[in-house]
Amino acid sequence: MTSRGRFGVISGHVWRVIREQQGFTQEEVAERLKVSLNTIAGWETGRRPLTAVPVGQMLVHRRRLMQMGTASALLQVLERALEADVLLSGVLEEGSQVEESLLGAMVMQREFAEVLVWPLNGVPPQPVRNLPAPSRPRRGPTPSGPELSSAERQGFFAQMRRAAEQARGTDQFLLRRQALYLCGYDRETDTEEWLVHQQRRERPADWLTGWLNARSVAAIAARQGDVDRLSHFIDTALVDDDAGEAANLNYFGYWVGEVRQVELTDAFIADRSLGPWTGDKLLKHLVDGISPEHGYVELNVHSIWALLQARPGLLRSGAASRALRERLSIMLDSGGLSPRGRRELESIRYAIRLAEA
Template sequence: MGINPTTTPTSSQGSRRRGRGGMVSGFVFRLIREQLGHTQDTLAEAFAVSTDTVAGWETGRRPLTALAVGHMLIHRHRLMRMGASPALLLALEKALEADVLLANALEDEGTPDDSPLGARVMQRDLVEVLAWPLNGVTPERMRPLQPPTRPRRGPAADRPELSREERRRFFGHMRRMAEEAQGDGQFLLRRQAMYLAGYDDASDTSDWLAQQRRADRPSDWLTRWLTSRSVAAVAARQGDRDRMQHFISTTLDDDEAGEAANLSYWAYWIGESAHPELSDDFIAASGPMNWHGHRLLQHLVGGLTPEQGFFDLNVHSLWALLAARPGLLRTTSDAGRALGSQLPVLLDNTTASTRARRELEGIRYVIRLAEA
């Protein structure tokens, strides 16, 4: 469902209204400036640019994405030497990529073959920054950061935010890409466009997603597996835990290939893998897992919240990870200690499913073996 952008009543009537191409990176840049204790004036002096230039970067009026790569690297290195938070510098890098994807969607131009959304398999660090203006949830790595060291002058937004019209154009583009991505090699684009479309709070989103799922007739195992996982993930994000439990029981339980694919996808999603993947094929690759598992263990332990839709998948994935890598608990770690302290509370929780409780008992047994 493509949505035609509106036109602006200016001297260039009929031209496409451009979105704020540097909105997310500009917001993160402002946070970095504030963390460093600078005003726009003092940072402009340190960077040898005008105050208006700094203000333009932060509002997206002069997008950071429009800077030459070399200039952006110089600015980033300068911020690093000034003592900017590594978490914020990483967020700035992801925000620049997110702004490219947002600008492409807000312009609603091109065909699926041109879309940067299908260029590689996205990871959590990018998706969380991209979803920030859509759902208002601060990316996980940025949540522990301290507030600014000096007060802001005047009111300021507390997160990057799209207008209602921009949201309409963004989600309209996601739907159009998903509907048009039907050719060979376009499944990744379709899958990721549908995933992002699931953030839309419009009344017809669930019906549209259901219609797209019915239209899918995957022929190979990996495509069927990914489709099932994507359906369950979107449903879980919307609070439907039954769909996730169905995915676990029909696609993971007693399926060695499915279990391996689940762990491979998780490991890539949270950044255990050192390089980006250009297709989903790595998920079904045979052979030993070429990642450690410590980051995945930490992530899954942090997601053991019974009220969340992903709770059952997190428990099952943790159980499968420890079955495949029991040595993860043989070394002292914050994640291992947190897991040990959480288990009694989780097992006393009356809302946990029968499967989740059984797998939590299995995890407790693995911990006892590791401590023996």
């Protein structure tokens, strides 16, 4: 746990990335925003958390960042970073309760989750990964991403474990599921064993709870290197199961932002009719994961196959469909897929030929 007050480590680092991308010094940004140099330096280190800035003042700063030419994608990352710092504060401050944080109040999407886990896994969110190198050399050694101390990391995962173990009942399942998801980023030696134990303790009260629990455990296992559990999930909870296939696409579609509306519960996942979303973002996300070394490649292949069954028009246009055609041969030649995965890739290739005819 920590006593350093409100967190600003993630939003402060994003602020620095934005400044460096524009090629400005701290002094130049301070002058443009009409704040002191110490304020800018404090924001970037998290010593003066951006989450403590009044909302009205933050909106003024955001508008000025737009006038300075900041990309909208980076401004969205900054917004998610502010939310992530609020969640970290709600978890790590003395006397805090995870149950009162954002974790059990909304279903996370990738745009937010990637920012939240950045200091846990060291992987920047996609808009930051795609940025060119800063135009000006940095002064002295600087961290490559937002960082938590060893004690803060331990405190975070301890809180996640406690929340997952104590969450009971349908009304707390979202909190438990998302706490378990975050526990999967803990690289301690007993994490996988603990996660398996948590699965065995689960007694789902309904189909959706059981399905989501199985999917979460399989995804976490794949992240830990156990791809067999993920293949078992595909075979038992997706293949020849219309409800499971629809749930998988609804979950994925929401995760990648096909629908901008934030969901407060998991109930939407059980809608067999799927949403009104087009599937373009989802196809691009899944195609990006079609590579032999990707831990979720089997799930991505199957999900593409299922998505094209539901949205066959996706093959007729778009960069994602072109990228899919390019990766088919690579995957079919790699030899790393299961027989089911190879059959699904062959089916996808046949569907592409029909679409091009």
